[in-house]
Amino acid sequence: MKKHIIILIFLSFLNLNSQDDKEIIKRIFDNSMSKSKSYELLDHLSNEIGGRLSGSLNAERAVKWGKNELSKTGFDRVWLQEIMVPKWVRGPKEFALIETQPGTTFNVDVCALGGSVATPSVGIKAQVVEVKSFDELKELGKDKIDGKIIFFNKPMKPNEVSTFNSYGLAVNQRVNGAQEAVKYGAIGVIIRSLSLRLDDFPHTGVMTYGDLPPSKKIPAAAISTNASEKLSNLLKINPDLKFLLRQQCKQFDDVKSHNVIAEIKGSVYPDEIILVGGHLDSWDLGDGSHDDGAGVVQSIDLLNILNKSGYKPKRTIRVVLFMNEENGLRGASKYAEISKKNSLNHIFALESDAGGFSPRGFSFTSNDENFEKIIKWKNLFKPYLIHYFERGGSGADISALQTNDNVLAGLRPDSQRYFDFHHAANDTFDAINKRELELGVFAMTSLIYLVDKYGINN
Numbered sequence: 207m208k209k210h211i212i213i214l215i216f217l218s219f220l221n222l223n224s225q226d227d228k229e230i231i232k233r234i235f236d237n238s239m240s241k242s243k244s245y246e247l248l249d250h251l252s253n254e255i256g257g258r259l260s261g262s263l264n265a266e267r268a269v270k271w272g273k274n275e276l277s278k279t280g281f282d283r284v285w286l287q288e289i290m291v292p293k294w295v296r297g298p299k300e301f302a303l304i305e306t307q308p309g310t311t312f313n314v315d316v317c318a319l320g321g322s323v324a325t326p327s328v329g330i331k332a333q334v335v336e337v338k339s340f341d342e343l344k345e346l347g348k349d350k351i352d353g354k355i356i357f358f359n360k361p362m363k364p365n366e367v368s369t370f371n372s373y374g375l376a377v378n379q380r381v382n383g384a385q386e387a388v389k390y391g392a393i394g395v396i397i398r399s400l401s402l403r404l405d406d407f408p409h410t411g412v413m414t415y416g417d418l419p420p421s422k423k424i425p426a427a428a429i430s431t432n433a434s435e436k437l438s439n440l441l442k443i444n445p446d447l448k449f450l451l452r453q454q455c456k457q458f459d460d461v462k463s464h465n466v467i468a469e470i471k472g473s474v475y476p477d478e479i480i481l482v483g484g485h486l487d488s489w490d491l492g493d494g495s496h497d498d499g500a501g502v503v504q505s506i507d508l509l510n511i512l513n514k515s516g517y518k519p520k521r522t523i524r525v526v527l528f529m530n531e532e533n534g535l536r537g538a539s540k541y542a543e544i545s546k547k548n549s550l551n552h553i554f555a556l557e558s559d560a561g562g563f564s565p566r567g568f569s570f571t572s573n574d575e576n577f578e579k580i581i582k583w584k585n586l587f588k589p590y591l592i593h594y595f596e597r598g599g600s601g602a603d604i605s606a607l608q609t610n611d612n613v614l615a616g617l618r619p620d621s622q623r624y625f626d627f628h629h630a631a632n633d634t635f636d637a638i639n640k641r642e643l644e645l646g647v648f649a650m651t652s653l654i655y656l657v658d659k660y661g662i663n664n
């Protein structure tokens with residue numbers, strides 16, 4: 207009998223707790239939808255600062271801005287962590303055209319890939335070989351490729367629910383296309399932009415030459431999906447057509463930059479760190495509102511919303527605005543290195559780097575025991591339709607923090623439109639919906655509240 211009473215008391219305590227959680231999460235929702243500063247912050251970051259590629263003046267302006275904004279938000283301490291970042295500059299607008307016969311040309315929407323070398327100042331002009339894979343390159347061999355431009359035209363796979371999966375299946379041609387094509391004597395590569403939509407925006411992104419010596423590096427550019435369709439169709443009619451590409455981008459020596467870090471010490475478990483973050487750098491064509499301005503402002507706003515909801519963290523909460531996610535991950539590496547050196551205990555890390563769209567939930571990297579605990583919180587998110595709780599990746603900037611017993615998480619917004627904007631000139635503030643951005647703040651703040659309250663692995 208006594209045992210039963212104890213169980214009853216325990217159960218009602220559990221109930222009380224979950225009733226409490228429901229109420230606090232409702233409060234977080236109310237505050238996120240009416241008192242969030244995220245949209246206003248993003249307006250400034252996007253429209254007053256703009257695109258902020260690592261090593262640029264804008265990236266440094268963003269660092270100053272981030273530090274200043276975090277200083278206003280009630281953290282105990284805000285500081286900069288020094289890193290060296292690559293500096294690649296696009297130069298004047300790139301130019302490309304298709305010449306079907308002397309005097310008949312079509313202009314092509316084009317942009318250099320990040321890290322690419324320039325063409326000679328007059329450009330490169332050559333026949334085009336279209337392929338969809340590295341295997342095709344190998345089959346064609348040097349005979350058919352030498353002296354030509356390789357056109358990688360593998361589209362993103364439409365029948366994947368997560369467009370990040372489609373991206374993952376096609377991104378290799380952008381990242382490694384040039385170093386593969388040069389093996390067979392190609393003089394340049396053009397890539398079909400990684401977008402599921404047919405439009406005129408070329409999408410940039412990082413590429414690498416691996417260990418190639420400078421003399422072996424060939425220019426690499428992306429053309430819009432519409433231009434890719436057109437080029438492919440024209441090649442069917444006239445395989446001898448010529449393509450002209452001109453770009454003047456340049457790689458400089460590494461320069462100094464910073465991660466921006468803010469921390470509020472936990473009142474009960476100060477040594478347990480819960481990290482929230484996004485990346486401060488962006489590509490240069492747009493203003494990086496979705497990638498990753500959204501994640502940055504959501505992270506900055508999180509403590510503000512917790513404060514307004516009357517919750518005081520028991521554990522240490524750290525916001526990290528990482529530098530150089532796009533073309534080097536130097537900020538993430540440095541942060542992980544220093545954390546390891548100082549034996550910091552990150553029990554949980556959450557990154558928002560999948561756009562400012564309506565959140566669907568989270569993906570987690572976790573051991574079984576911790577995941578069982580977290581999955582129980584899913585029902586609290588159901589009334590808000592944010593209850594996708596699955597195992598999977600977290601975020602590029604935090605993945606190096608993984609241990610056997612911590613949990614890493616990524617905010618998972620609806621991904622259907624993300625690649626319409628990703629790394630392109632239309633990733634701008636007008637592509638952001640205020641409510642959707644704020645729902646992301648709500649989702650992140652609620653999850654952090656639960657992690658802070660219940661801890662991980664204890």
Ligand SMILES: [Zn+2]
Pocket residue numbers: 485497498531559
């Ligand atoms: Zn990103």
